[in-house]
Amino acid sequence: MARISTQELLSRLEKGKLIPAILLLGEEPFLRDACRAKLIEAFVPEASRTWAVSRYSAERGETQAALTQAQSLPMLSPQQVVFLEDAGAIEKFGEKNRDEAVAQLETYMGDAAPFTVLVIEAARLDERMKLAKVLGQRALVVEVGLGDNVEQRQAAAVAMAGNVAKAEGLTFERGAAEDLAERVAADLMRLKTEIEKLAAYLGERKMIRREDVSLMVASEKTTTIWDLADLLASRQGKQALDFLDRLMRDGEEPVGMVGAMTWMYRKLIEASEIKGALNGWQAARTLGMRPEQAELALRAARKSTKAQLLGGLQALKKADDRLKGGKDTRTVMEFLVAELTGGGVLAAGSSSK
Numbered sequence: 001m002a003r004i005s006t007q008e009l010l011s012r013l014e015k016g017k018l019i020p021a022i023l024l025l026g027e028e029p030f031l032r033d034a035c036r037a038k039l040i041e042a043f044v045p046e047a048s049r050t051w052a053v054s055r056y057s058a059e060r061g062e063t064q065a066a067l068t069q070a071q072s073l074p075m076l077s078p079q080q081v082v083f084l085e086d087a088g089a090i091e092k093f094g095e096k097n098r099d100e101a102v103a104q105l106e107t108y109m110g111d112a113a114p115f116t117v118l119v120i121e122a123a124r125l126d127e128r129m130k131l132a133k134v135l136g137q138r139a140l141v142v143e144v145g146l147g148d149n150v151e152q153r154q155a156a157a158v159a160m161a162g163n164v165a166k167a168e169g170l171t172f173e174r175g176a177a178e179d180l181a182e183r184v185a186a187d188l189m190r191l192k193t194e195i196e197k198l199a200a201y202l203g204e205r206k207m208i209r210r211e212d213v214s215l216m217v218a219s220e221k222t223t224t225i226w227d228l229a230d231l232l233a234s235r236q237g238k239q240a241l242d243f244l245d246r247l248m249r250d251g252e253e254p255v256g257m258v259g260a261m262t263w264m265y266r267k268l269i270e271a272s273e274i275k276g277a278l279n280g281w282q283a284a285r286t287l288g289m290r291p292e293q294a295e296l297a298l299r300a301a302r303k304s305t306k307a308q309l310l311g312g313l314q315a316l317k318k319a320d321d322r323l324k325g326g327k328d329t330r331t332v333m334e335f336l337v338a339e340l341t342g343g344g345v346l347a348a349g350s351s352s353k
Contacts, residue, residue, distance in 0.1 A: 002136070003143040006031045013042040018079060020112035023087075023135045024121045026145025027291070029284055030160075030188035032121065035144060039081055043117050048077035059086035063101045067108045070116040081117045086281075088122040090131055102131050109138035123281075146186055157181035157191055164192050165208065168199045173209045180208075183217045189288050197259060215253045217260075226296035229264055232312075233303040237341040244333055254329050255320065258336070262316045269309045271301035315339040 003025065004012075012019070022039070024032055044052045052074040056066035066084040074080035090101045105120075112118065120139060125132040135141065146153040161177040172180075184190045194217050198208050201216055231240040247257055267287055271294070274283050280295025287294045301309070319336040323329065 003141045005143055006035055009035060009140075009142045010038055013038055016042065018043065018114070019117055019140055020114075021109050021118045021120065021139040023139040023141045024119060024144045025123075025125065025141055026143055027123045028145045028188055029288065030192060031144040031146075033285070033288075035142060036083070036119070039117060039119060043079045043081055044077055048074070051075035052077035052080040053083075054080070055083045055085065057085045057089075058101065059089035061097075063090070064104055066118070067104055070108065070118050071113050074115060079115050079117070081119060083119045083121065085121045087120045087131070087135075088125055091126055091129055098131075102134055105131075106134045106138065109134070146188075153186040154178070154181050157184070157186040157188060160188055161191055161195065164195045168195060169206060170195070170199060170202070171207050173207055176208050176210045176213050179210050179213045180217060183213065193263065193288070197263065201259075214256070216256045226264070226293060226300070228261065229268065229296065229300040232337075232340050233300045235341045237337050240341060241334060241337045244337065248329075254333060255323050258316055258320050258323065262313065262320070265309055265312045265316060267297050268301045268304070269306065269313075271297040272304070272306055272309060274298070312340055 009022075024035055026032070040049060040053055054066075054069050056062035056069070058066075063084060066082055070080075070082045090098055092098075093101065108118070118139075120135060125135070127133070127136070146156050158177045158181045161180055162172065165172060165177070180191065180194060184194060195208075198212055198216055201212065202208065228240060228243055231243060244257060248254065270287055271283060274286055276282070280291040280293070280298060283294040283298055284291040287297060315336060319332055322332045
């Protein structure tokens with residue numbers, strides 16, 4: 001299955017020529033969202049997007065509905081974009097339903113509507129199966145993943161960091177972009193979030209220094225912030241404090257850790273407000289996170305009330321103020337963990353939603 005990169009797709013879109021069928025293949029939500037946004041921007045006028053952009057899910061059995069829409073003239077727009085998400089689910093259908101869905105796609109793409117861009121999305125496909133072969137032959141396949149090669153993932157993340165920083169009006173000190181990419185383990189969605197946090201932290205200053213990255217960005221190489229969420233949610237105060245101790249011994253700055261925890265609590269609040277999401281895959285896009293992280297966020301959020309989560313944000317704000325005011329680091333962190341685990345904040349089972 002021949003593939004092009006996200007950047008190659010964006011270059012093609014600049015030429016303005018409609019692409020009848022596109023397969024976005026891969027698990028990187030940042031790249032997938034960037035492709036979606038550019039496709040809509042390229043083919044549908046802003047005033048018409050309510051009517052000329054539609055979304056369907058193959059997992060929910062909406063393949064035929066998506067194709068019917070693709071064949072229907074769009075309202076108030078010369079062109080439309082139709083998204084068919086979760087196409088990989090077709091491979092798991094029973095034989096009859098699977099063959100029917102593949103046949104529907106093959107028939108449509110053999111005579112695609114000249115006014116529609118059909119965008120099919122899949123995290124992964126089995127290239128031995130007919131679905132992958134049909135899409136590989138009939139659609140433009142765009143890689144929206146970073147692959148498994150560590151060096152290539154790192155290089156892609158560094159390049160993306162430069163683009164995101166530029167959009168924020170920022171530049172990187174030599175080596176700072178590489179440090180950031182390494183700390184977020186080439187997670188592009190988190191990379192974007194961290195640059196936004198850094199922009200707020202820098203204020204009027206426009207260069208991100210290596211020391212800023214070290215101070216403000218908790219490293220995913222050491223551990224994941226969601227491990228801490230589980231400890232707090234289950235009221236394991238000692239273990240949570242040991243966890244933070246270990247991070248500090250590994251060189252993490254307390255101010256940066258509190259910043260990461262604040263980001264975590266905000267994501268937990270977002271997760272608590274999602275309606276109908278049963279798993280991380282369904283919540284990933286809304287939360288702007290990888291599916292596995294979104295799953296952990298959903299799990300932790302379900303153990304808490306919104307009031308507890310908001311209380312957690314208040315406790316973190318006080319801790320941040322104390323640290324920046326020169327208070328003893330150990331005392332501040334001990335008090336914070338006590339508040340988060342024993343004071344009714346993010347305390348599992350202390351009340352129900």
